[in-house]
Amino acid sequence: MSHDHLSDSLGQVDLLPAELEAIDERVATDALLWERRLPATDRLDAFIRSLSQETAAGPIVEATDDALDQLDDDTYTESPQRSVPHRPLQMQPRERVSALSAFLAGVAAVAIVALFATLLLSRSGEQGFPPVPTATPTATLTPTATPLPTAGTIAATISGIGPLRGSFPYYGIAADDTAVWVHNGDDGTLLRIDPRTNRIVATIPVGRGQGGVAIGQGAVWVANPKDGTVSRVNPQTNTVVATVALAGKSATNVSLAASPGAVWATDNDNDALARIDPKTNKVIATIPNQIGASDVAYGASSTWSCDRGDSKGLTRLNPQTNQVETQIDVSMNLGFTCAAVVALTQAVWTVDLILGDGSTVHLERLDPATNTTIATISVPDTDAYHFAADEEGVWVWGPDEGLLRIDPQTNQIVGSVPMQGGAGVALGAGSVWFANATDGSLLRITPAP
Amino acid sequence: MANPEQFAALATQHTRAVLRVAATLVGQADAEDAAQEALTRAWQAWVSLRDEAALRAWLLKITVNVCNQWRRGGFGRRERLTVPLPEDGDVAYALLDTDLGTSDHTGSLDLRNAINALDAELRLIVMLRYYGGMDASEIGAVLGAPSATVRTRLRRALTLLRERLGVVDELSTGKRGQYVS
Numbered sequence: 001m002s003h004d005h006l007s008d009s010l011g012q013v014d015l016l017p018a019e020l021e022a023i024d025e026r027v028a029t030d031a032l033l034w035e036r037r038l039p040a041t042d043r044l045d046a047f048i049r050s051l052s053q054e055t056a057a058g059p060i061v062e063a064t065d066d067a068l069d070q071l072d073d074d075t076y077t078e079s080p081q082r083s084v085p086h087r088p089l090q091m092q093p094r095e096r097v098s099a100l101s102a103f104l105a106g107v108a109a110v111a112i113v114a115l116f117a118t119l120l121l122s123r124s125g126e127q128g129f130p131p132v133p134t135a136t137p138t139a140t141l142t143p144t145a146t147p148l149p150t151a152g153t154i155a156a157t158i159s160g161i162g163p164l165r166g167s168f169p170y171y172g173i174a175a176d177d178t179a180v181w182v183h184n185g186d187d188g189t190l191l192r193i194d195p196r197t198n199r200i201v202a203t204i205p206v207g208r209g210q211g212g213v214a215i216g217q218g219a220v221w222v223a224n225p226k227d228g229t230v231s232r233v234n235p236q237t238n239t240v241v242a243t244v245a246l247a248g249k250s251a252t253n254v255s256l257a258a259s260p261g262a263v264w265a266t267d268n269d270n271d272a273l274a275r276i277d278p279k280t281n282k283v284i285a286t287i288p289n290q291i292g293a294s295d296v297a298y299g300a301s302s303t304w305s306c307d308r309g310d311s312k313g314l315t316r317l318n319p320q321t322n323q324v325e326t327q328i329d330v331s332m333n334l335g336f337t338c339a340a341v342v343a344l345t346q347a348v349w350t351v352d353l354i355l356g357d358g359s360t361v362h363l364e365r366l367d368p369a370t371n372t373t374i375a376t377i378s379v380p381d382t383d384a385y386h387f388a389a390d391e392e393g394v395w396v397w398g399p400d401e402g403l404l405r406i407d408p409q410t411n412q413i414v415g416s417v418p419m420q421g422g423a424g425v426a427l428g429a430g431s432v433w434f435a436n437a438t439d440g441s442l443l444r445i446t447p448a449p
Numbered sequence: 450m451a452n453p454e455q456f457a458a459l460a461t462q463h464t465r466a467v468l469r470v471a472a473t474l475v476g477q478a479d480a481e482d483a484a485q486e487a488l489t490r491a492w493q494a495w496v497s498l499r500d501e502a503a504l505r506a507w508l509l510k511i512t513v514n515v516c517n518q519w520r521r522g523g524f525g526r527r528e529r530l531t532v533p534l535p536e537d538g539d540v541a542y543a544l545l546d547t548d549l550g551t552s553d554h555t556g557s558l559d560l561r562n563a564i565n566a567l568d569a570e571l572r573l574i575v576m577l578r579y580y581g582g583m584d585a586s587e588i589g590a591v592l593g594a595p596s597a598t599v600r601t602r603l604r605r606a607l608t609l610l611r612e613r614l615g616v617v618d619e620l621s622t623g624k625r626g627q628y629v630s
Contacts, residue, residue, distance in 0.1 A: 020604065023611040027564075030557045031579040038472055039481060041464040047485055048464065051492040052457040339597065353595055361595060383586075384595055399586040399596075400503065 017249070149448070151405035151415030152432060156198040156444040161435060162187050164210065164423055169437035170253055170385060172213035172222065175428025179235065182424070182435060182442060183222050185210030190222050190231070192238060195429035198444060202238040206231040209250070216258020217278040223254035223265060230256065230265060232281060242281040246274055253385070259298035259319045266293040266305070273305050275322060285322050290315065292337075295385075299343025300368035306338035306350065313338040314350055316371065326371050330364055339384035342394075343368070347408060349394055351384040363394060365411060375411035379404060388425045388432070393447060395432055397422035403434060405447065417445055456495050460488065463505050466582060467512050473545070473581040474516035483519050487512040506587045513577075513591045545576055563613045571606040574599060 162184045164171065172183035180193040185208065192202040207224025214221045219241075220233040228249040232242040246254070247270050255266045263276040267286075273293055275285040287305075295306040302325065303317040313330030317323065330338050336352040343349075348366040361382050365375040382398030389395070394406040402418040403425070423437035432445040467487055472480035490511050544565045564575055570592070577583045577591070578599075585596035585603075592599070 017604075020607045020611060023607050023614065026556075026560060026614075027575065027579045027607070027610070030560050031582075033557065034580055035469060035582075037477060038465075038468060039477075041461075041468055044464045044468060044481060044484055044488065045461045048460050048488055048492075049457045051489065052454070052460075339595075353598070381590060382595070383597065385597055399506065400590070 148401070148404075148413065148416040151403065151417050152445040152447045154417075154443050155431065155446045158193060158198055158200065158442040158444065159440065160200055161191055161440050161442050162189070163440035164437040169423040170210045171424035171435040171437070172211055172256075173424045173426035173433055173435060174213040174215045174220065175426045175431075175433055176215055177429050180426070180428060180433055180442070181213050181215070181220050181222075182433075183211065183213045184440075185224070185226075188224075190220070190233060192235075193442065195431070195444075204233055204238050204240065206233070206240060207243070209254075211254045212256040214256035214258045214263060216263065217261075219278065221256050221258065221263050221276075223256050225250040225254045230254075230263070230276060232278075244276050244281050244283065246283065247272070247286070253294075255295045257296045257298045257303065259303055262303075262319055264296045264298070264303055264305075266290070266296050268293050271307075273303075273317075287317065287322055287324075294338070295340040297341045297343040297348075299348065300345055302343070302368065304341050304343045304348060306341050313352065314341065314348075314366070328366065328371050330373070332373075332376070336362070336364075340387050342387070342389040344389065344391060346391070347389075349387075349389045351379075351382070351387050351396060353384055363396065363406060365408075377406055377411055377413065379406075379413070383422065386422045386425045388427045390427045393427075395425055395427070397425055397434070403432070403445070415448060419443070456492060459504055460491065460508065463508050464488075466505060467508055470509055470512045470577065470581040470583065471516055473576050474513065475519050479519070483516050484512065486519070487515040490515060506590055509581075509583055509587050510590055544572070545580065559614060560610075563610050566613065567606055567609060571602055571609070574602050575606045575610075578603060 161171070161182050163169075164184065164186050170185070172181075172185070174181045175195070177195070180195055182191045182193065183189075183206070184191065188206055188208050190204040190206045190213070191200050192204070193199065194201045206222045207227035207229050209224050209226030211223025211225045213223075218235075220235055222231040222233060224231060226249060228246045230244040230246060231240045232244065233239065234241045246265060247267055250267070250269050253266075253268070257264045261278070263278055265274045265276060265283075267274050267290075271289065271291045271293060273287040273290045273296060274283045275287070276282065277284040290305050290307040293305055293307050297304045298319070301319075303319045305315045305317065306313065307315055313336070314328040315324055316326040316328065318325050330336055330350055330352050338350045339353050340351040341348065346368070348368050350364045350366070351361065352364050353361045361379050361384060363377040363379055364373055365377075366372065367374050379396050379398070381400050382396045382404065384396075386397040387395065389408075391408065394408060395403055396406070397403045397419060399420070399422070402416050402420075403422070404413055405415045405417075406412065407414045417432075417434075419434055419436070421436040421438035422434065424433075424435035426433045430446075432447060434443045434445060435441075436443065464484075467484045468480055471483040471487065475483045487508070491508055494511075545561045564572055567575065573592070574588055577588050578585075583591075585599040588594075588599045589596045
């Protein structure tokens with residue numbers, strides 16, 4: 001592996017701040033030196049070929065826990081037994097194990113929820129507090145052994161949005177009936193796609209860094225984290241008409257949301273939320289204490305911000321007064337934090353994860369009328385930031401399952417679309433738009449009826 | 450379902466990746482043996498692989514699991530690591546090989562010691578990312594964490610390394626921030 005390749009695949013890591021580029025380079029260089037001392041793969045290649053020449057028949061031995069640990073329920077399906085004569089290890093039927101695990105997990109989930117709810121009710125009664133709204137989370141275990149139905153079909157592939165470097169790519173995407181906007185932060189361009197022709201009709205230079213896009217106030221807003229700015233684009237002329245200065249350059253993604261009379265930008269580095277006045281194109285207010293602010297959305301007449309502070313999840317703001325109205329605990333007392341949010345009129349969806357234990361990522365649906373959870377849906381191993389929702393469906397992408405579709409009527413996973421290289425998901429013009437950072441393509445998906 | 454007849458053709462495309470990860474976790478001396486074990490496990494489970502497109506991530510996950518078991522002595526013998534096991538209890542995360550050989554820069558020793566001084570999870574992310582050549586999704590699958598969490602921790606790890614090596618540079622060169630742009 002050449003050093004240049006190492007730099008591309010390892011060095012350009014998710015908007016590394018400038019001060020980390022040198023140490024990144026140093027570790028990558030040392031890894032290159034280290035790798036050169038590895039032996040050639042000739043013997044292992046020969047070993048692989050010898051394995052494949054073995055017949056399927058072989059001795060059967062008892063499975064051990066360690067052996068079962070080698071396998072991953074998310075990756076495997078039920079299969080015939082296979083063994084290798086000189087290294088005999090036999091797996092137990094996965095279906096039985098999976099079913100038992102699912103049952104036990106389901107029992108555990110119900111028990112935990114019941115215990116939690118009981119404690120809340122008990123405490124509220126003892127201390128004379130007003131009754132706590134009773135959430136009714138629905139822990140849905142995804143049966144990975146059964147293939148999911150197809151959730152949609154690819155209607156068009158639009159090449160030319162440009163690949164993104166690094167292993168953590170992110171395209172900001174926003175779509176409506178008239179245009180799909182894709183932000184390539186590596187190239188510093190905003191691309192406009194005409195949904196009638198599925199062609200790129202404009203390429204607009206903006207700032208640097210992978211950041212979000214929002215449509216509102218008669219403009220398209222693009223975050224440029226590496227520049228510490230937000231570009232305002234006039235969709236009539238496809239030109240940048242203003243550049244809004246944020247608090248500073250950001251090492252992390254900046255998420256945007258437009259609300260009546262305001263545009264909101266997360267400021268993860270300063271644990272804050274910035275309010276941009278579209279009349280003056282300046283930041284006119286900063287909402288502090290948004291610890292680790294990772295996403296912002298507008299809906300149900302409120303601004304919603306994901307943070308990891310004392311609120312343990314979701315902050316609901318009054319966009320007229322910039323005051324915090326409610327802080328909603330999405331942790332379920334299990335350590336979940338809010339990573340991404342979409343707010344609709346009748347529902348607010350969050351993707352919640354446990355830091356350091358992300359296998360239990362889940363979607364949470366809240367009722368904005370009561371600020372209570374009405375459903376939780378397990379979406380293990382998904383990427384919290386490639387997520388979109390409207391009244392017709394909720395879509396979240398993960399490298400294993402691809403694009404999952406959740407039916408908001410039933411709050412169940414109802415299908416998937418196998419997809420690789422996910423780096424952005426958006427809804428608009430009756431379609432799902434999915435960006436692939438590997439080949440720099442945008443796929444238009446028509447949801448299944 | 451994967452076609453058994455394709456195992457050799459497909460798996461050999463990832464031999465180098467498997468070997469790198471194995472060498473990262475058990476040391477270069479044991480890497481081939483551990484890789485062989487991992488490939489054997491992969492062959493045993495080959496027909497149950499659902500998505501051939503996920504082959505690389507699948508192989509690497511098996512490799513990491515085998516190496517963890519290997520380092521815990523799960524194959525009937527103690528590992529021949531040239532470095533001591535960390536004090537991480539049952540988790541027993543790996544330490545980076547500090548047997549540099551004669552051709553490496555001496556600065557590598559400072560760097561690898563700094564990496565080994567990171568707390569266990571940050572260290573593992575750095576090792577798998579740079580030395581193992583795994584991407585964030587693959588590391589996330591191993592750790593049970595989303596890729597976003599992996600990248601956040603990687604930045605944290607790099608920040609710590611920069612700080613710690615900055616001190617080393619200051620002591621050795623008389624000026625701080627040799628690696629700070």
